Amino acid sequence: MPDTRRRGDDLVRAIYSSALAELAESSFEELSFEKIALRARTGKAALYRRWSTTADLVLDALTDPAAGFGETRPPRTGSLRGDLMVLLGGFAWILDEPHGRALVQLITQRQRHPALFERVRELVFRPRQELIQELLGKAGTARLAAVGPRLVLVAHIESGPVSEAEVEAIVDEVLLPLVG
């Protein structure tokens, strides 16, 4: 039975994954090295050797490209409506993924962990907002470009997973009328 003990990056990625999964299921306040180590089936020592707080660990986990927040490319479907649907639909989808639910837990941490919150904003909100602002052209102020992602986010917080139909409604009833 070879390869029964993970090392290095292999182990680190497993830890990241466990941390985000744990975060998605509970809350940042309830995160602990103990639970993360248990879920990753490793010892706490391996964690303390690398990080000194759960905030540091989560910060690294978010930054890791493998987490899936990396690139957000412009859709180019041909129509503004199509592009908005792809961008916001993708956002809604991510929010329901494990690592996306971890993100949702972090948005309430602005005051207590500014660095963590800022990282979330950089990884999730800013790239989408910038893309949308480009799509909207000269009509798109920063505030207007933020409306779509923000509405999707609150919809998710209030009612859970945001359906395609809901995204459609946001695009058709709010965003398009505003720029048309």
Next chain:
Amino acid sequence: MPDTRRRGDDLVRAIYSSALAELAESSFEELSFEKIALRARTGKAALYRRWSTTADLVLDALTDPAAGFGETRPPRTGSLRGDLMVLLGGFAWILDEPHGRALVQLITQRQRHPALFERVRELVFRPRQELIQELLGKAGTARLAAVGPRLVLVAHIESGPVSEAEVEAIVDEVLLPLVG
């Protein structure tokens, strides 16, 4: 030194106040009978005599009219813009009050404490949404009426207290164009 020991409703209101204050400063997960009792300068026994979980306590605290979530009356300033400003401005103001910050802590509790979240929705979101929908007249769908409060809420979550100018921008750049 008379009246040094509170009883009944007097004490209960002090407990409610302490619970919401404690919640505003930390998070729902970190709430404990111990902290609430300490802040209210009473014994834990007085709390356990009335509630069995912090969720029950907070639920009652929110429901208490003295908490300040009670009435939300239509503004009637004469103009749609004025009415929207009053409603959304008032909402933004509440979110920065102690009991409003307690509310913000609860909006992430939908999955773990549905009853608690539902109460928050009833007390804060629904009344404002209904009033706005009335204001908008026949042009106002439920989804459209929710846009204002939702944008104010996310603005608060992302950047802290929402200024009058920010509310003005939401009204002028988003809401009014949508119904004009």
Next chain:
DNA sequence: CGATAAGGAACGGTATCGTTCACTAAGCAC
């Protein structure tokens, strides 16, 4: 084979838990 680091158990320390106790202030009946 030797150096490194993972696995896992154990440590003492701390926090909160829910409960119980004796004490005494407050409210009520008379």
Next chain:
DNA sequence: GTGCTTAGTGAACGATACCGTTCCTTATCG
């Protein structure tokens, strides 16, 4: 007022869980 009943105060309890750290064993890699 006096006395009785109710209930808030405040401290203590043992139980439990988890904290962050350290230890020894052993797999992995060069």
